[in-house]
Amino acid sequence: MTQLRRSPAVLTALLSLSLLTVAHAQGKEGQLSIMQSEPPRSMDPADQTATFTGNVLAPVYEGLTRFNKALEIEPLLATKWSVNKAGTEWTFTLRSGVQFQDGTPFNAAAVVASFGRQLDEKRGLAASGRFRTVIDKVTAINPTTVRFTLKKPYPAFPSLMSGNAAFIVSPAADKKGTLGRQPVGTGPYSFVEWKSGEYVLEKANPKYWGKQPGIPSLKWTWTSEPSVMNLAIQSGQADLVNPLPPIFTQVLKNNPKVTLLQGKGASVFWLSLNVKLKPLNDVRVRQALNYATDQKALVATLLRGYGEPANSPLAPADFGYDPAAPGYPYDVAKAKKLLSDAGYPNGVTVSVASQEPDSSIVQALQGMWAKAGITLKIMQMESGVWSEAAFGTPEQKAKAGINSSFASWSAGTLDADGQLSPLYATSSASPAGANLGFYSNPKLDALLTQGSAETDTAKRKTIYAQAQRIISQDAAHVLLYYPSDIAAVRSTVKGVWIFPGGGIRLEDTTMGK
Amino acid sequence: MFTYLFRKVAMLPIMLLAVSLLIFSAVRLLPGDPARVMAGPQATQEAVDDMHERLGLGRPFLVQYQVFLSGALRGDLGESLHSKLPVTQDIAERLPYTAALALTSYLFAILVGLSTGIFAAIYRGTWFDHLAMIIAILGASIANFWLALMALTLFSVQLGWLPLLGAESWKSYILPSVTLGVLPAALIARMTRASMLENIHQDYVRTARAKGLGSRAVYLRHTLRNALIPIVTIVGLNFGGLLGGAVITETVFNWPGLGRLLVDAVRFRDYAVIQGVTLLTVIIVVSINLLVDVLLSAIDPRIRFE
């Protein structure tokens, strides 16, 4: 039961409805009920790119490697790995005696099949692009050894192997064609049921090769209503809600039955600026927008302090992040001067394509920028429409009058290349990739190519430090903030941690009474 | 009467054909590429193109329509992009929830509306009558999702009496059914009252009274039959509205019904599901309207249709 706030109105209602005062059940014994913000998109890990779908799949599947709590890569289905001098051949030694939940043995052939379908263009799997650009072929050397031959050196390869899309699936289940509905992996939980409008149910896998999980079953539900998450965790109908909208930290902080979890943010929130369309083709105007943005106020109000102002296009959790990268301080006078230097003494009008859940942030920018003489025209769109508008060609964007797009990005690999190449490389210009503003700088392109193939860690860091400065200087984006990942759990639940970007990690979780 | 019904039934297939073409084109006019939505914002253009091919979206419009139509005639509405299930199965999973919700809402509406209407008519002009009619108009003036939100905040969060979401016990039905049933309850109350007042002065009631029957017995025995007419009319006319209301109510209460399926499908640009659900709702609404016509003429043979 939640707290009863006794007010006259409540008491009247209490009398009139006294027949209903039986407290309702708080969920099943031994079951962890997890509520997220969107339904799973597929049960096939290779056919989705959404964090919240990955969370549902993670208990069922395992990859060759994974990130531990210290964000280092640790062995999982592979016990060890090595790379050749050129950085193009990665050899993994596989754990033996492991079985998929359907009884199929896990071996090199299973790994080859699992990646073979990703590399098969005809399958058109949603997450396969990131593998196809890197991997040339996968071969089984013997039943417990597998070799990945890459198209070019890719030092972040183990990170790529640790992501959700690289989970190894049962080759037998893939042949049957049922993976989209029924996941089969090697993980500690096996899949029970997906009622598409309601929930996904998973139960502990008795044949799991590792330590048995501390909780017998998991139930995943979802809601598109942020307030419902708050209501669900307060009432105990959910044991874990993810992601928790920052506004509710205020009330939940003081609720002893609920614990807040905070993860180091891996996403960067930004407005990509269309450099091919007036007035943002002028770097001074783009810089002015950055100076006119009071990042600290945004973090304080919209994120309720759960986040940090963004000083770099990389997130603090990413490899290569430079804490010393110079961001843009809040300086209205400077913004006005830059605008006037650029030939806009009376201010400019800029439009932004945004989605409904981002309504607050773009409205806040609208209010802030007005002080610097910048009029922000909000074009709020439904997600499907937004995708099409944001990923348009320069001509399409000119026609629709889209000066900027609001979005965020987190590199699942926690690597600089996964964050910078898709967003700022010339070859990633929309619609081919997520460089939504068509930003292009040959100097940066050269650095990115060099960085992605550099095997020396220290040298890579220097390359990316340079890259961060160039992007900041050119003001390809208005950088906003790095929100912390916030989730809330009932205080009886212990051992959950949040992987940067909103991933839920349950391997050490237990639940008391 | 029969000619009228016959004509309506005969027109049904042509109408459904027109509706299906309308829906099919509308869905394809929706901005936004399902392949892009499916693949997610982090997918490369290459992956999106492959997805496009896989979903058969590259074929000419008429070919796609023909595939859809010939499938639909065989009861195959295609496969959901999102749940990977045949749309018919998706609908079969969700329909019972919406049907149950519609049933309980109407049950609530009829119980409350009918009794309020009858008593308001019996005690015509008293404070009860006035209050009841004001509440009835109020009931027709409230946005039901707002009511849902406020009720949710009060009963589920502040008081913790009722479950928040989902459809797991009988108690989960209370809030959604009541919020959805308020409008039909209000309409039924008003129509019942009006039809009873009209009948009170009819000859047969006077006769019954003259025979010495107590006034309450007269009201109940002789006027209730007439009260059926407003109920059937309201249930029939309001059914489309109820399904529409369910779209929002199901979203608020996380109710696993057709309404939420539709909203999610529009969001994910799940063409087959949008088509299937919309077509089904149209069929349901049209059949219910037809049924109401038949029922009305059975209850009151005086009712004629043009």
Add this chain to the structure above:
Amino acid sequence: MTRAETKPASPPRRLRLLRYPNLVIGAVMTVAVVLLGLAAPLLTSYDPYLQDLGSSLQLPSAAHLFGTDEFGRDLLTRVLYGARISLLEVTLSVSLALAVGLPLGVMAGYFGGVVDQIITWCADILYAFPGIVLAILIVSILGTNLINMLIAISVFAIPGYIRLTRSLTLALKELQYTEAALSLGASVPRIMFVHILRNALAPILVQATLTAGEVILSAAGLSFLGLGVQPPAAEWGAMMSEGRNYLGVATHLSLFPGLAITFTVLGLNLLGDGLRDRLDPRFRGRL
């Protein structure tokens, strides 16, 4: 009619109006909404759009009677200005529905035959879609903004007007004065639109008033689903929808816009109901 028994010989006009309390109360409420909307700048010193992030999400207090929203804007001010947008919505939507529905209805009724069948058939098809489903599709296709939302709302109000004017026209066509006008040399369009519409005005007015209420509710519903106005417009449905993200923390954000919607729609419904009683006693008690 029971009223015949109690009806005094010839009551003064003032008293006669009081016999229709719904009409009076509804009219007062509707006028109040119009006046509050128009006089908004005089009633409040706050700006509905000026942000003050420092004072965001305050509970109702003496300085802010309805509290503040997430951007620190005074909620009462936004609710008052919201009346203007709602009135605009009502005016545009109802006019659009009338502009399309009336001529079609009159034509169907007057000409009969194939014209009638085609028009009625199209109206039937539109009628078969639950309004909100149709509206979701229309807004999604046209794009999310105020005008497109109003178009969508009008579309599902149109069949109602076609049916109403069609049956009114059918009834009026039989009346003698139509024939008289014809024999006096009046042209067909003149008869249709002047004579018939003039005589059908009362029921149409009633219907329009009741539709007005529905327009506000539908607009709120669409805005709730994110298919309505663009931010930062102070539209009640959109305000309510944004407020729902703060339920349990700042419930006042959706409470007050919701109350404003209820008050306005109640006023319009009472007015429509009263008008119907006044103009056509046969329909008394039906909504």
